[in-house]
Amino acid sequence: MTDIYVSEDIKKKKHHAHPQPPEPPALDSLPPEPKTKAQREKLPGHSHNPLSAYCYYPENVNFETRESEEKVVLMMRKHPITNLRWIVSSALMVLAPGVLGFLPFVDSVPPNFRFIGVLGWYLITTAFVLENFLTWFFNVYFVTDERIIDIDFYNLIYKEVSEAEIEKIQDVTYKMGGVARTIFNYGDVLVQTAAEVPNFEFLAVPTPDKVAKILQDLRIEEKQEALEGRIR
């Protein structure tokens, strides 16, 4: 016959003898989709800077093929540190006429030709700066709740826009390697799709681990929507 009455001491002992296992730590999950502007402001990775290389739920962002209900989840471009090389080159180009002015043959050039030569040199420098800046600025990657979009601006007269639906993403991998990439936390995210463009490369984007996680979450969400028949 079992005991009906159990003393408090025995209850405590039993409780201590079989302690509840601690709850596993929560995985590094992404914050939920913001519903209001205030919630959006508080999101980590959210930025108002139009020159930002990584913006989670950006505001005032639009692109040509965006649908009315489509939400831009992520906007990325190459990490700003990748611009260092051309910025240093540009600084040297700006200083070059002053240094070359000391060369002896320069005196044999008429002053008016010398002046136009210097102005021509600064035109070339301006074109160099402009091309590099615009190439960085307009090479943008968008992740929306429906698609991934890669806008490539190869040079000043050639652009390419490719896109794939989230549901067609098959595999997402990211890689970080090298000293600069480790210090500044940027890397490449490679996306394999079943779309017309089989591979998307988000090159040198900040926090590639978070980007891969966001894409993974969006894929799961898209599958969930497909199961529930909520496809737009």
Added chain:
Amino acid sequence: MLDIGFTIWFVVKIFAIIALVIYSIFAGVVLKQIKMMTDTIEVGFETPILFIGLAHFLFAVGVLVFALIIL
């Protein structure tokens, strides 16, 4: 007698003018491309970018005009 110095600098002048005309056309194409790209993507920085492109184009045309005057 042919003045060789004058001839050389005249040839340099012609080449410089042709180069600056080509550069001005290039600057115009850049401005057009910036306009196209800002139509493709809007991130809230369109006006400064267009202004930079326009300043570059005006700089190129200005240098061309200046070269025509002083060379």
